[in-house]
Amino acid sequence: QVQLQESSPGLVKPSETLSLSCTVSGGSVSSDNYYWSWIRQPPGKGLEWIGYIYYSGSTNYNPSLKNRVTISLDTSKNRFSLKLSSVTTADAAVYYCASVGGDCSTGNCQNWFAAWGQGTLVTVSS
Amino acid sequence: DIQLTQSPSSLSASVGDRCTITCRASQNISNYLNWYQQKVGKAPKLLMYAASSLQSGVPSRFSGSGSGTDFTLTLGSLQPEDFATYYCQQSYSTPFTFGPGTKVDVK
Secondary structure, three states: OEEEEEOOOOOEEOOOOOOEEEEEOOOOOOOOOOOEEEEOOOOOOEEEEEEEEEEOEEEEEEEOOOOOOEEEEHHOOOOOEEEEEEHHHHHHHHEEEEEEEEEOOOOEEEEEEEEOOEEEEEOOOO | OEEEEEOEEEEOOOOOOOOEEEEEEEOOOOOOOEEEEOOOOOOOOOEOOOOEEEEOOOOEEEEEEEEEEEEEEEEEOOOOHHHHHEEEEEOOOOOEOOOOEEEEOOO
């Protein structure tokens, strides 16, 4: 069973780059069984998908963040990472990493967020 | 982007009650709809995928139905551990999007 654990940068200054990593256990980021995704949740609000990366390194980002976000893999450490540039207070949130499971048996692929990290709170303040 | 709405936004119920939550999509998403449960201070947990498939380990009192634009999550007999917020999420197209959530609390 895949388990995920986010790093905890805590506080980021406005205009700087937020950097998080997610360490995977019980599975490999090099496996074609999963995509690896980031999702965030501002305090007291709903969930926003940030993007995902496949084992091949291909990525898909939410257009609302696309110009500022980079997701990458580190296969040597079995982890994946998020960088979000030029942060503002609007980027303050709990950030979750998640594995994206799926089923392509019907020819059309279903995907879902199968396992989640515990989440890490990112505060944006000078 | 595909917009998801949920109703009600909150509901108060008692242990043993049957509860139904509705999720509506802004366009036809076939059965590309998942449901999650989130307890306070915790990460969301997958309950249902592909509209009606129960995730392994999730109690059978949870059920899902629907296709196209209208979906429901039913809690057959509410248990104390079921008080939480429930989110729907579409995987028909990216960007993946979530509904705003339905909070189920104690009456």
